[in-house]
Amino acid sequence: MELEEAKRSSLELMETAKAAYLTTINIDGYPITRAMFNLRNKEQFPEFSEIFAGLGNKFEIYISTNTSSSKTDHIKKNPKISVYYCDPEDFKGVMFGGEVEVINDMNIKKKIWLDWWTKYYLKGLEDPDYTLLRLKPKMAQFYYRLQKVQFEPCE
Amino acid sequence: MELEEAKRSSLELMETAKAAYLTTINIDGYPITRAMFNLRNKEQFPEFSEIFAGLGNKFEIYISTNTSSSKTDHIKKNPKISVYYCDPEDFKGVMFGGEVEVINDMNIKKKIWLDWWTKYYLKGLEDPDYTLLRLKPKMAQFYYRLQKVQFEPCE
Numbered sequence: 001m002e003l004e005e006a007k008r009s010s011l012e013l014m015e016t017a018k019a020a021y022l023t024t025i026n027i028d029g030y031p032i033t034r035a036m037f038n039l040r041n042k043e044q045f046p047e048f049s050e051i052f053a054g055l056g057n058k059f060e061i062y063i064s065t066n067t068s069s070s071k072t073d074h075i076k077k078n079p080k081i082s083v084y085y086c087d088p089e090d091f092k093g094v095m096f097g098g099e100v101e102v103i104n105d106m107n108i109k110k111k112i113w114l115d116w117w118t119k120y121y122l123k124g125l126e127d128p129d130y131t132l133l134r135l136k137p138k139m140a141q142f143y144y145r146l147q148k149v150q151f152e153p154c155e
Numbered sequence: 156m157e158l159e160e161a162k163r164s165s166l167e168l169m170e171t172a173k174a175a176y177l178t179t180i181n182i183d184g185y186p187i188t189r190a191m192f193n194l195r196n197k198e199q200f201p202e203f204s205e206i207f208a209g210l211g212n213k214f215e216i217y218i219s220t221n222t223s224s225s226k227t228d229h230i231k232k233n234p235k236i237s238v239y240y241c242d243p244e245d246f247k248g249v250m251f252g253g254e255v256e257v258i259n260d261m262n263i264k265k266k267i268w269l270d271w272w273t274k275y276y277l278k279g280l281e282d283p284d285y286t287l288l289r290l291k292p293k294m295a296q297f298y299y300r301l302q303k304v305q306f307e308p309c310e
Contacts, residue, residue: 019243023178023186030252031178031186033239034298084188088174097185120301143189146275 006142006149010085010094011058014040015049017085022063024074024081032074036063038085039112051111059153061096061135062103062112066120068129075100075133083135091145096137096153103132161297161304165240165249166213169195170204172240177218179229179236187229191218193240194267206266214308216251216290217258217267221275223284230255230288238290246300251292251308258287 019035026032039062042049052058061083065071075081079099086093103109109132113125121127140153174190181187194217197204207213216238220226230236234254241248258264261280264287268280276282295308 019241021176021188021239021241023188023237025180025184025186029180029233030235030294031180031188031237032252032296033176033178033186033188033237033250034296035241035243035246035248078184080185082178082186082188084176086174086176086190088190091190093190095188097187139185141187141189 001142001144001147001149003149003151006144007151009092009144010140010142010151010153013085013087013092013094014038014059014061015042017041017087020061020063021084021086022071022081023084024071025078026070026074027077032070034071036065039064045114047114048112057136057154059096059137059140061137063100063133063135064112064117064120065131065133066129067131069131072102072131075102081135083137091143093143095141095143096135096139098135098138101134101136103134108132108134156297156299156302156304158304158306161299162306164247164299165295165297165306165308168240168242168247168249169193169214169216170197172196172242174240175216175218176239176241177226177236178239179226180233181225181229182232187225189226191220194219200269202269203267212291212309214251214292214295216292218255218288218290219267219272219275220286220288221284222286224286227257227286230257236290238292246298248298250296250298251290251294253290253293256289256291258289263287263289 276285
């Protein structure tokens with residue numbers, strides 16, 4: 001598989017995968033994985049598709065979460081994470097790795113916000129329990145059946 | 156959610172999830188996630204269901220892989236892994252963590268083997284490129300919608 005094809009397929013998968021699997025490393029050094037909203041999924045989150053299409057780096061990943069969750073504790077100690085998107089029926093997956101950042105810029109947080117999220121963050125956008133994470137990935141691996149393509153996730 | 160219900164739902168999910176998401180930690184300390192065959196899936200691997208039903212610890216996990224794969228390099232340096240099963244449509248997931256072992260006992264390897272795997276291990280069961288991993292998990296977390304239940308995965 002060619003590099004360009006792997007990148008294109010990775011972007012497609014990011015836009016269709018049912019979940020983003022986020023792995024952090026806990027204080028004892030164990031990887032901890034859980035499904036998160038895939039905000040890049042065009043069907044689930046059409047409101048954000050324009051924002052993601054306009055990103056400087058198309059592979060940038062945003063994840064919304066509760067400040068009080070264990071993952072925010074993990075990343076304070078160790079910001080190394082992976083985010084994985086998968087279509088298991090087609091044996092297709094793409095994984096991104098790097099150091100995650102906590103976004104405090106309210107202009108960005110305002111853009112990555114939906115009103116029904118008050119279900120999770122009772123006080124709304126300004127709720128201190130609303131944390132927005134960003135991964136500008138350093139490395140990427142695309143898997144398709146028996147093939148594996150590594151690429152630099154910046155374009 | 157009650158503990159017993161979480162355990163029961165976790166076992167059910169292990170038997171139906173389309174893939175097992177395995178995370179190892181690479182030599183630079185980054186978590187690396189990829190989908191693996193879920194050998195516990197009763198529909199995909201009916202041949203194994205009796206073996207898993209008869210395990211001393213119902214939550215034991217077996218994963219077949221290529222000895223030459225990067226994950227076997229990772230676990231030599233760092234055996235801490237997670238294995239995650241998920242039904243993203245139902246916001247349900249279960250994660251197991253612990254130290255993985257490489258199984259060299261041919262009696263066990265023979266049980267966890269299917270003839271069509273020569274597609275991956277050309278020389279068959281005795282192929283040195285066939286590695287069988289086992290996780291006797293130390294910890295487990297079951298996720299269902301907004302609930303999270305931690306349990307000891309031994310019974």
